[in-house]
Amino acid sequence: MRLRAVIFDVDGTLVDSQLDILAAMSRAFEAEGLRAPRRESVLGIVGLSLDVAIPMLAPESDAQACSRMVQGYKDAYAEMRRAQGADVSSPMYSGAREALMRLQVQDDILIGVATGKSRRGLDKLIEAHELEGIFVSRQVADDHPSKPNPSMLFQAMRELGVEAGDCVMIGDTSFDMEMARAAGMRFIGVTWGYHDTARLADSDIVIDDFAQLDAALETIWSESLV
Structure with a gap:
Protein backbone atom coordinates (compact mmCIF):
# COMPACT_ATOMS: atom_id res chain seq x y z
CA MET A 1 0.00 0.00 0.00
CA SER A 17 -8.61 32.33 15.68
CA GLN A 18 -8.36 35.83 14.28
CA LEU A 19 -10.30 37.60 17.06
CA ASP A 20 -7.95 36.30 19.74
CA ILE A 21 -4.89 36.91 17.55
CA LEU A 22 -5.90 40.53 17.01
CA ALA A 23 -6.79 41.11 20.66
CA ALA A 24 -3.60 39.49 21.98
CA MET A 25 -1.45 41.51 19.59
CA SER A 26 -3.20 44.72 20.64
CA ARG A 27 -2.54 43.99 24.30
CA ALA A 28 1.11 43.20 23.65
CA PHE A 29 1.67 46.46 21.80
CA GLU A 30 -0.33 48.59 24.25
CA ALA A 31 1.76 47.23 27.13
CA GLU A 32 4.78 48.81 25.41
CA GLY A 33 2.95 52.09 24.87
CA LEU A 34 2.62 51.42 21.15
CA ARG A 35 -0.37 51.75 18.88
CA ALA A 36 -1.75 48.36 17.88
CA PRO A 37 -1.02 47.34 14.27
CA ARG A 38 -3.80 47.42 11.72
CA ARG A 39 -5.92 44.30 11.33
CA GLU A 40 -4.59 43.67 7.82
CA SER A 41 -1.00 43.89 9.03
CA VAL A 42 -1.56 41.42 11.85
CA LEU A 43 -3.41 38.89 9.71
CA GLY A 44 -0.72 39.27 7.08
CA ILE A 45 1.91 37.78 9.40
CA VAL A 46 -0.22 34.92 10.80
CA GLY A 47 1.69 31.70 10.29
CA LEU A 48 5.07 33.17 11.09
CA SER A 49 6.65 32.42 14.46
CA LEU A 50 6.17 35.25 16.95
CA ASP A 51 9.89 36.03 17.19
CA VAL A 52 9.82 36.74 13.45
CA ALA A 53 6.34 38.30 13.19
CA ILE A 54 6.52 40.91 15.96
CA PRO A 55 9.75 42.60 14.76
CA MET A 56 8.07 42.90 11.35
CA LEU A 57 5.09 44.63 12.96
CA ALA A 58 7.27 46.81 15.20
CA PRO A 59 10.39 47.64 13.14
CA GLU A 60 11.29 50.61 15.36
CA SER A 61 11.37 48.51 18.54
CA ASP A 62 14.59 46.99 19.87
CA ALA A 63 15.15 43.31 20.57
CA GLN A 64 14.26 43.61 24.26
CA ALA A 65 10.94 45.33 23.53
CA CYS A 66 10.09 42.74 20.87
CA SER A 67 10.89 39.96 23.33
CA ARG A 68 8.53 41.50 25.87
CA MET A 69 5.81 41.78 23.23
CA VAL A 70 6.27 38.13 22.28
CA GLN A 71 5.71 37.11 25.89
CA GLY A 72 2.88 39.61 26.29
CA TYR A 73 1.14 38.14 23.27
CA LYS A 74 1.52 34.60 24.61
CA ASP A 75 0.18 35.60 28.04
CA ALA A 76 -2.80 37.48 26.60
CA TYR A 77 -3.67 34.67 24.19
CA ALA A 78 -3.49 32.05 26.95
CA GLU A 79 -5.67 34.21 29.22
CA MET A 80 -8.38 34.54 26.56
CA ARG A 81 -8.23 30.83 25.82
CA ARG A 82 -8.71 30.04 29.51
CA ALA A 83 -11.59 32.47 29.81
CA GLN A 84 -13.55 31.21 26.80
CA GLY A 85 -12.23 27.75 26.05
CA ALA A 86 -10.22 27.05 22.90
CA ASP A 87 -13.26 25.60 21.14
CA VAL A 88 -14.99 29.00 21.44
CA SER A 89 -12.01 31.30 20.95
Missing part, protein backbone atom coordinates in the same frame (compact mmCIF):
# COMPACT_ATOMS: atom_id res chain seq x y z
CA ARG A 2 1.36 3.40 -1.02
CA LEU A 3 1.18 5.80 1.94
CA ARG A 4 0.34 9.44 1.39
CA ALA A 5 0.29 12.38 3.76
CA VAL A 6 -1.92 15.44 4.06
CA ILE A 7 -0.42 18.15 6.25
CA PHE A 8 -2.57 21.04 7.45
CA ASP A 9 -1.79 24.51 8.63
CA VAL A 10 -3.97 25.39 11.65
CA ASP A 11 -4.84 29.09 12.13
CA GLY A 12 -6.80 30.32 9.14
CA THR A 13 -7.08 26.81 7.69
CA LEU A 14 -8.65 24.49 10.27
CA VAL A 15 -9.68 27.08 12.89
CA ASP A 16 -10.59 30.76 12.86
CA SER A 90 -10.75 29.29 17.94
CA PRO A 91 -13.79 27.63 16.32
CA MET A 92 -13.28 25.15 13.52
CA TYR A 93 -14.25 26.30 10.04
CA SER A 94 -17.37 24.81 8.54
CA GLY A 95 -16.63 21.38 7.11
CA ALA A 96 -13.17 21.09 8.68
CA ARG A 97 -14.01 18.32 11.14
CA GLU A 98 -15.87 16.33 8.51
CA ALA A 99 -12.95 16.63 6.09
CA LEU A 100 -10.54 15.34 8.73
CA MET A 101 -12.84 12.41 9.50
CA ARG A 102 -13.07 11.48 5.83
CA LEU A 103 -9.29 11.42 5.55
CA GLN A 104 -8.75 9.56 8.81
CA VAL A 105 -10.74 6.51 7.74
CA GLN A 106 -8.57 6.02 4.63
CA ASP A 107 -5.86 3.49 5.45
CA ASP A 108 -3.39 4.91 2.93
CA ILE A 109 -3.51 8.51 4.21
CA LEU A 110 -1.68 9.97 7.21
CA ILE A 111 -2.63 13.38 8.60
CA GLY A 112 -0.28 15.93 10.10
CA VAL A 113 -0.13 19.59 11.07
CA ALA A 114 2.58 22.21 10.55
CA THR A 115 1.79 25.37 12.49
CA GLY A 116 3.28 28.54 13.88
CA LYS A 117 1.53 27.74 17.16
CA SER A 118 3.42 26.59 20.22
CA ARG A 119 3.13 22.96 21.24
CA ARG A 120 1.12 23.99 24.28
CA GLY A 121 -1.28 26.01 22.13
CA LEU A 122 -1.74 23.21 19.60
CA ASP A 123 -2.28 20.60 22.32
CA LYS A 124 -4.92 22.79 23.99
CA LEU A 125 -6.69 23.27 20.68
CA ILE A 126 -6.68 19.56 19.84
CA GLU A 127 -8.02 18.73 23.29
CA ALA A 128 -10.76 21.37 23.12
CA HIS A 129 -11.98 20.20 19.70
CA GLU A 130 -11.65 16.50 20.59
CA LEU A 131 -9.20 15.81 17.77
CA GLU A 132 -6.90 13.45 19.66
CA GLY A 133 -5.62 10.64 17.47
CA ILE A 134 -6.17 12.51 14.20
CA PHE A 135 -2.72 14.00 13.64
CA VAL A 136 0.09 11.47 13.35
CA SER A 137 2.68 14.25 13.08
CA ARG A 138 2.52 17.59 14.94
CA GLN A 139 5.10 20.19 13.91
CA VAL A 140 5.11 23.41 15.95
CA ALA A 141 7.05 26.66 16.29
CA ASP A 142 8.85 25.46 19.45
CA ASP A 143 10.95 23.00 17.46
CA HIS A 144 11.61 24.71 14.12
CA PRO A 145 12.58 27.92 12.36
CA SER A 146 9.63 30.04 11.28
CA LYS A 147 7.74 29.34 8.08
CA PRO A 148 8.49 29.46 5.19
CA ASN A 149 11.59 27.49 6.23
CA PRO A 150 10.72 23.88 5.25
CA SER A 151 12.09 22.34 8.47
CA MET A 152 8.61 21.42 9.73
CA LEU A 153 7.75 19.54 6.56
CA PHE A 154 11.06 17.72 6.36
CA GLN A 155 10.57 16.50 9.93
CA ALA A 156 6.97 15.49 9.20
CA MET A 157 8.14 13.41 6.24
CA ARG A 158 10.74 11.68 8.39
CA GLU A 159 8.18 10.87 11.06
CA LEU A 160 5.57 9.65 8.58
CA GLY A 161 7.94 7.78 6.29
CA VAL A 162 6.50 9.49 3.22
CA GLU A 163 8.34 11.17 0.35
CA ALA A 164 7.60 14.74 -0.75
CA GLY A 165 5.91 13.52 -3.94
CA ASP A 166 3.32 11.72 -1.84
CA CYS A 167 2.60 14.70 0.43
CA VAL A 168 0.25 17.64 0.11
CA MET A 169 0.34 20.75 2.27
CA ILE A 170 -2.90 22.66 2.85
CA GLY A 171 -2.89 26.25 4.06
CA ASP A 172 -4.22 29.76 3.77
CA THR A 173 -1.04 31.86 3.56
CA SER A 174 1.80 32.48 1.17
CA PHE A 175 4.13 31.29 3.97
CA ASP A 176 2.49 27.85 3.84
CA MET A 177 2.77 27.81 0.05
CA GLU A 178 6.43 28.83 0.06
CA MET A 179 7.22 26.26 2.75
CA ALA A 180 5.58 23.49 0.72
CA ARG A 181 7.48 24.51 -2.40
CA ALA A 182 10.78 24.55 -0.51
CA ALA A 183 10.08 21.02 0.72
CA GLY A 184 9.15 19.78 -2.77
CA MET A 185 5.48 19.27 -1.88
CA ARG A 186 2.29 20.05 -3.75
CA PHE A 187 0.12 22.75 -2.19
CA ILE A 188 -3.62 23.36 -1.89
CA GLY A 189 -4.55 26.91 -0.95
CA VAL A 190 -7.78 27.78 0.85
CA THR A 191 -9.63 31.06 0.34
CA TRP A 192 -11.34 31.35 3.75
CA GLY A 193 -8.18 32.21 5.68
CA TYR A 194 -6.06 35.29 6.36
CA HIS A 195 -4.14 36.00 3.15
CA ASP A 196 -5.70 37.45 0.04
CA THR A 197 -6.25 34.83 -2.63
CA ALA A 198 -3.89 36.70 -4.95
CA ARG A 199 -1.02 35.70 -2.65
CA LEU A 200 -1.85 32.03 -3.31
CA ALA A 201 -1.49 32.27 -7.07
CA ASP A 202 1.27 29.64 -7.18
CA SER A 203 -0.85 26.97 -5.48
CA ASP A 204 -1.46 23.74 -7.37
CA ILE A 205 -5.15 24.10 -6.56
CA VAL A 206 -7.17 26.68 -4.62
CA ILE A 207 -10.42 25.64 -2.94
CA ASP A 208 -13.29 27.72 -1.58
CA ASP A 209 -14.86 25.11 0.69
CA PHE A 210 -13.80 21.96 2.54
CA ALA A 211 -16.32 20.05 0.42
CA GLN A 212 -13.89 20.53 -2.50
CA LEU A 213 -10.90 19.03 -0.69
CA ASP A 214 -11.43 15.38 -1.62
CA ALA A 215 -11.61 16.11 -5.34
CA ALA A 216 -8.59 18.41 -5.14
CA LEU A 217 -6.52 15.71 -3.45
CA GLU A 218 -7.66 13.13 -5.98
CA THR A 219 -6.56 15.43 -8.80
CA ILE A 220 -3.12 15.84 -7.25
CA TRP A 221 -2.73 12.12 -6.50
CA SER A 222 -3.73 11.19 -10.05
CA GLU A 223 -1.27 13.71 -11.54
CA SER A 224 1.55 12.29 -9.41
CA LEU A 225 1.00 8.89 -11.01
CA VAL A 226 1.37 10.18 -14.58
Whole structure:
Protein backbone atom coordinates (compact mmCIF):
# COMPACT_ATOMS: atom_id res chain seq x y z
CA MET A 1 0.00 0.00 0.00
CA ARG A 2 1.36 3.40 -1.02
CA LEU A 3 1.18 5.80 1.94
CA ARG A 4 0.34 9.44 1.39
CA ALA A 5 0.29 12.38 3.76
CA VAL A 6 -1.92 15.44 4.06
CA ILE A 7 -0.42 18.15 6.25
CA PHE A 8 -2.57 21.04 7.45
CA ASP A 9 -1.79 24.51 8.63
CA VAL A 10 -3.97 25.39 11.65
CA ASP A 11 -4.84 29.09 12.13
CA GLY A 12 -6.80 30.32 9.14
CA THR A 13 -7.08 26.81 7.69
CA LEU A 14 -8.65 24.49 10.27
CA VAL A 15 -9.68 27.08 12.89
CA ASP A 16 -10.59 30.76 12.86
CA SER A 17 -8.61 32.33 15.68
CA GLN A 18 -8.36 35.83 14.28
CA LEU A 19 -10.30 37.60 17.06
CA ASP A 20 -7.95 36.30 19.74
CA ILE A 21 -4.89 36.91 17.55
CA LEU A 22 -5.90 40.53 17.01
CA ALA A 23 -6.79 41.11 20.66
CA ALA A 24 -3.60 39.49 21.98
CA MET A 25 -1.45 41.51 19.59
CA SER A 26 -3.20 44.72 20.64
CA ARG A 27 -2.54 43.99 24.30
CA ALA A 28 1.11 43.20 23.65
CA PHE A 29 1.67 46.46 21.80
CA GLU A 30 -0.33 48.59 24.25
CA ALA A 31 1.76 47.23 27.13
CA GLU A 32 4.78 48.81 25.41
CA GLY A 33 2.95 52.09 24.87
CA LEU A 34 2.62 51.42 21.15
CA ARG A 35 -0.37 51.75 18.88
CA ALA A 36 -1.75 48.36 17.88
CA PRO A 37 -1.02 47.34 14.27
CA ARG A 38 -3.80 47.42 11.72
CA ARG A 39 -5.92 44.30 11.33
CA GLU A 40 -4.59 43.67 7.82
CA SER A 41 -1.00 43.89 9.03
CA VAL A 42 -1.56 41.42 11.85
CA LEU A 43 -3.41 38.89 9.71
CA GLY A 44 -0.72 39.27 7.08
CA ILE A 45 1.91 37.78 9.40
CA VAL A 46 -0.22 34.92 10.80
CA GLY A 47 1.69 31.70 10.29
CA LEU A 48 5.07 33.17 11.09
CA SER A 49 6.65 32.42 14.46
CA LEU A 50 6.17 35.25 16.95
CA ASP A 51 9.89 36.03 17.19
CA VAL A 52 9.82 36.74 13.45
CA ALA A 53 6.34 38.30 13.19
CA ILE A 54 6.52 40.91 15.96
CA PRO A 55 9.75 42.60 14.76
CA MET A 56 8.07 42.90 11.35
CA LEU A 57 5.09 44.63 12.96
CA ALA A 58 7.27 46.81 15.20
CA PRO A 59 10.39 47.64 13.14
CA GLU A 60 11.29 50.61 15.36
CA SER A 61 11.37 48.51 18.54
CA ASP A 62 14.59 46.99 19.87
CA ALA A 63 15.15 43.31 20.57
CA GLN A 64 14.26 43.61 24.26
CA ALA A 65 10.94 45.33 23.53
CA CYS A 66 10.09 42.74 20.87
CA SER A 67 10.89 39.96 23.33
CA ARG A 68 8.53 41.50 25.87
CA MET A 69 5.81 41.78 23.23
CA VAL A 70 6.27 38.13 22.28
CA GLN A 71 5.71 37.11 25.89
CA GLY A 72 2.88 39.61 26.29
CA TYR A 73 1.14 38.14 23.27
CA LYS A 74 1.52 34.60 24.61
CA ASP A 75 0.18 35.60 28.04
CA ALA A 76 -2.80 37.48 26.60
CA TYR A 77 -3.67 34.67 24.19
CA ALA A 78 -3.49 32.05 26.95
CA GLU A 79 -5.67 34.21 29.22
CA MET A 80 -8.38 34.54 26.56
CA ARG A 81 -8.23 30.83 25.82
CA ARG A 82 -8.71 30.04 29.51
CA ALA A 83 -11.59 32.47 29.81
CA GLN A 84 -13.55 31.21 26.80
CA GLY A 85 -12.23 27.75 26.05
CA ALA A 86 -10.22 27.05 22.90
CA ASP A 87 -13.26 25.60 21.14
CA VAL A 88 -14.99 29.00 21.44
CA SER A 89 -12.01 31.30 20.95
CA SER A 90 -10.75 29.29 17.94
CA PRO A 91 -13.79 27.63 16.32
CA MET A 92 -13.28 25.15 13.52
CA TYR A 93 -14.25 26.30 10.04
CA SER A 94 -17.37 24.81 8.54
CA GLY A 95 -16.63 21.38 7.11
CA ALA A 96 -13.17 21.09 8.68
CA ARG A 97 -14.01 18.32 11.14
CA GLU A 98 -15.87 16.33 8.51
CA ALA A 99 -12.95 16.63 6.09
CA LEU A 100 -10.54 15.34 8.73
CA MET A 101 -12.84 12.41 9.50
CA ARG A 102 -13.07 11.48 5.83
CA LEU A 103 -9.29 11.42 5.55
CA GLN A 104 -8.75 9.56 8.81
CA VAL A 105 -10.74 6.51 7.74
CA GLN A 106 -8.57 6.02 4.63
CA ASP A 107 -5.86 3.49 5.45
CA ASP A 108 -3.39 4.91 2.93
CA ILE A 109 -3.51 8.51 4.21
CA LEU A 110 -1.68 9.97 7.21
CA ILE A 111 -2.63 13.38 8.60
CA GLY A 112 -0.28 15.93 10.10
CA VAL A 113 -0.13 19.59 11.07
CA ALA A 114 2.58 22.21 10.55
CA THR A 115 1.79 25.37 12.49
CA GLY A 116 3.28 28.54 13.88
CA LYS A 117 1.53 27.74 17.16
CA SER A 118 3.42 26.59 20.22
CA ARG A 119 3.13 22.96 21.24
CA ARG A 120 1.12 23.99 24.28
CA GLY A 121 -1.28 26.01 22.13
CA LEU A 122 -1.74 23.21 19.60
CA ASP A 123 -2.28 20.60 22.32
CA LYS A 124 -4.92 22.79 23.99
CA LEU A 125 -6.69 23.27 20.68
CA ILE A 126 -6.68 19.56 19.84
CA GLU A 127 -8.02 18.73 23.29
CA ALA A 128 -10.76 21.37 23.12
CA HIS A 129 -11.98 20.20 19.70
CA GLU A 130 -11.65 16.50 20.59
CA LEU A 131 -9.20 15.81 17.77
CA GLU A 132 -6.90 13.45 19.66
CA GLY A 133 -5.62 10.64 17.47
CA ILE A 134 -6.17 12.51 14.20
CA PHE A 135 -2.72 14.00 13.64
CA VAL A 136 0.09 11.47 13.35
CA SER A 137 2.68 14.25 13.08
CA ARG A 138 2.52 17.59 14.94
CA GLN A 139 5.10 20.19 13.91
CA VAL A 140 5.11 23.41 15.95
CA ALA A 141 7.05 26.66 16.29
CA ASP A 142 8.85 25.46 19.45
CA ASP A 143 10.95 23.00 17.46
CA HIS A 144 11.61 24.71 14.12
CA PRO A 145 12.58 27.92 12.36
CA SER A 146 9.63 30.04 11.28
CA LYS A 147 7.74 29.34 8.08
CA PRO A 148 8.49 29.46 5.19
CA ASN A 149 11.59 27.49 6.23
CA PRO A 150 10.72 23.88 5.25
CA SER A 151 12.09 22.34 8.47
CA MET A 152 8.61 21.42 9.73
CA LEU A 153 7.75 19.54 6.56
CA PHE A 154 11.06 17.72 6.36
CA GLN A 155 10.57 16.50 9.93
CA ALA A 156 6.97 15.49 9.20
CA MET A 157 8.14 13.41 6.24
CA ARG A 158 10.74 11.68 8.39
CA GLU A 159 8.18 10.87 11.06
CA LEU A 160 5.57 9.65 8.58
CA GLY A 161 7.94 7.78 6.29
CA VAL A 162 6.50 9.49 3.22
CA GLU A 163 8.34 11.17 0.35
CA ALA A 164 7.60 14.74 -0.75
CA GLY A 165 5.91 13.52 -3.94
CA ASP A 166 3.32 11.72 -1.84
CA CYS A 167 2.60 14.70 0.43
CA VAL A 168 0.25 17.64 0.11
CA MET A 169 0.34 20.75 2.27
CA ILE A 170 -2.90 22.66 2.85
CA GLY A 171 -2.89 26.25 4.06
CA ASP A 172 -4.22 29.76 3.77
CA THR A 173 -1.04 31.86 3.56
CA SER A 174 1.80 32.48 1.17
CA PHE A 175 4.13 31.29 3.97
CA ASP A 176 2.49 27.85 3.84
CA MET A 177 2.77 27.81 0.05
CA GLU A 178 6.43 28.83 0.06
CA MET A 179 7.22 26.26 2.75
CA ALA A 180 5.58 23.49 0.72
CA ARG A 181 7.48 24.51 -2.40
CA ALA A 182 10.78 24.55 -0.51
CA ALA A 183 10.08 21.02 0.72
CA GLY A 184 9.15 19.78 -2.77
CA MET A 185 5.48 19.27 -1.88
CA ARG A 186 2.29 20.05 -3.75
CA PHE A 187 0.12 22.75 -2.19
CA ILE A 188 -3.62 23.36 -1.89
CA GLY A 189 -4.55 26.91 -0.95
CA VAL A 190 -7.78 27.78 0.85
CA THR A 191 -9.63 31.06 0.34
CA TRP A 192 -11.34 31.35 3.75
CA GLY A 193 -8.18 32.21 5.68
CA TYR A 194 -6.06 35.29 6.36
CA HIS A 195 -4.14 36.00 3.15
CA ASP A 196 -5.70 37.45 0.04
CA THR A 197 -6.25 34.83 -2.63
CA ALA A 198 -3.89 36.70 -4.95
CA ARG A 199 -1.02 35.70 -2.65
CA LEU A 200 -1.85 32.03 -3.31
CA ALA A 201 -1.49 32.27 -7.07
CA ASP A 202 1.27 29.64 -7.18
CA SER A 203 -0.85 26.97 -5.48
CA ASP A 204 -1.46 23.74 -7.37
CA ILE A 205 -5.15 24.10 -6.56
CA VAL A 206 -7.17 26.68 -4.62
CA ILE A 207 -10.42 25.64 -2.94
CA ASP A 208 -13.29 27.72 -1.58
CA ASP A 209 -14.86 25.11 0.69
CA PHE A 210 -13.80 21.96 2.54
CA ALA A 211 -16.32 20.05 0.42
CA GLN A 212 -13.89 20.53 -2.50
CA LEU A 213 -10.90 19.03 -0.69
CA ASP A 214 -11.43 15.38 -1.62
CA ALA A 215 -11.61 16.11 -5.34
CA ALA A 216 -8.59 18.41 -5.14
CA LEU A 217 -6.52 15.71 -3.45
CA GLU A 218 -7.66 13.13 -5.98
CA THR A 219 -6.56 15.43 -8.80
CA ILE A 220 -3.12 15.84 -7.25
CA TRP A 221 -2.73 12.12 -6.50
CA SER A 222 -3.73 11.19 -10.05
CA GLU A 223 -1.27 13.71 -11.54
CA SER A 224 1.55 12.29 -9.41
CA LEU A 225 1.00 8.89 -11.01
CA VAL A 226 1.37 10.18 -14.58
